[in-house]
Amino acid sequence: MFKPVPVAIGLRYLRAKRRNGFISFISLASILGIALGVTALITTLAVMSGFQREIRDRLLQMAAHATVSGYDAPLQDWPRAVRVAMADPRVAGAAPYIEKEALISGANNQPAMLRGVDPAQEGKVSVLGAKMVQGRLQDLAPGRFNIVLGRELAMWLGVGVGDDVVVTLADLRSNPLSGGIGTMKRFRVSGIFEAGYNEFDKGLAVVNLQDLQRLLRMGEGVTGVRLRLHDMDQAFAVARDLALRLGGPYRVSDWTQENANLFRALKMEKTVMAILLSLIIAMGAFNLVSSQVMLVTDKQADIAILRTLGLTPRQVMQVFMVQGSLIGVIGTLAGVAGGILLTLNLDAILRGIEALLGVQLLPEDVYYITGLPTDLRAHDVLAIALVALAMAFLATLYPAWRAARTAPAEALRYE
Secondary structure: OOOOOHHHHHHHHHHHOOOOOHHHHHHHHHHHHHHHHHHHHHHHHHHHHHHHHHHHHHHHOOOOOOEEEEEOOOOHHHHHHHHHHHHHOEEEEEEEEEEEEEEEEEEOEEEEEEEEEEEHOOOOOOOOOOHEEOOOOHHHOOOOOOEEEHHHHHHOOOOOOOEEEEEEEEEHHHOOOOOEEEEEEEEEEEOOOOOOOOHHHEEEEEEEHHHHHHHOOOOOEEOOEEEEEEEEHHHHHHHHHHHHHHHOOOEEHHHHHHHHHHHHHHHHHHHHHHHHHHHHHHHHHHHHHHHHHHHHHHHHHHHHHHOOOOOOOHHHHHHHHHHHHHHHHHHHHHHHHHHHHHHEEEEEEEEHHHHHHEEEEOOOHHHHHOOOOOOOOOHHHHHHHHHHHHHHHHHHHHHHHHHHHHHHHHHHHOO
């Protein structure tokens, strides 16, 4: 009794049994369409966010959060750079490194990134030691010229632990007889790692820092210092501050810059998928337009009587906007609940389907993961719910406007 008249009538229309069962069916289809679209969109974005998080975590297990390197020259005073970095409370670890493109030859040839590390300090910036499946990272002792390969790289080269590979570096030096030749050195494979990320498993080889310094004749210089932070989102700011404190020309980069194309592609894929799946919600909204138009036609006599009792065209419009918007609210709430429940139980559902069909939908040797990663984000759920409510509200405007234009005399002429 305390509700405004348009709201009270709109709620009554929603609860009342309609003479035309087809209108009720279309209204139910509208609710189900909106709910299905919201559920599908929430679950899909959660899965895509989960894969994006999985890729980022696997990438940053082996890659640094930030790097500070010399500008077109090796970084000579790197011990001071490490001390200055570790004095920053935002830095969890710092270690020197050298990176150089190389051609590695075994039974086959394969280009790869050759990284020189200090085995004693590498654990501060990566989990390479924990990813060893054969051998140990500590076997990269200086002077022994051992090398650790990614699993896919070792398979492609056709080598295993104990075999020799030849590393050719694109460090050309002039020779009076043959001209420019690359630096070549034989290494003994002492270990194999598996990071679970193809860029490293197939494209990374690791040697001792001092061995690579000798091979490249860098003296005590290194390419730069790799940083691991407590908060990866502060990577660029920390690296920039470190470069300013060190003084001199330095090149600063962080993980978002070095992998910008990858994360930009993932973000674009997620955006496009969200737009496409929003069409399911739009279909539910179109059904809502149809049901509301048919309802307005069915309630012509009621509208005329309400108008003669003093209800203004604006209030008539509000009646049908309330009734249609409530259908959108019900569908959205049902979709949000369904999407959250489906996302939280998606891994169990996937395992049940695999057991029922006797197939493996996500082979571990292809995707390097077990289970289906999901990342349910509150802002994604809120954005989807707001989009669904906005579509449902817009769908009520035309039928409500058409109801407001009903002429009482014309509507009651044949009653």
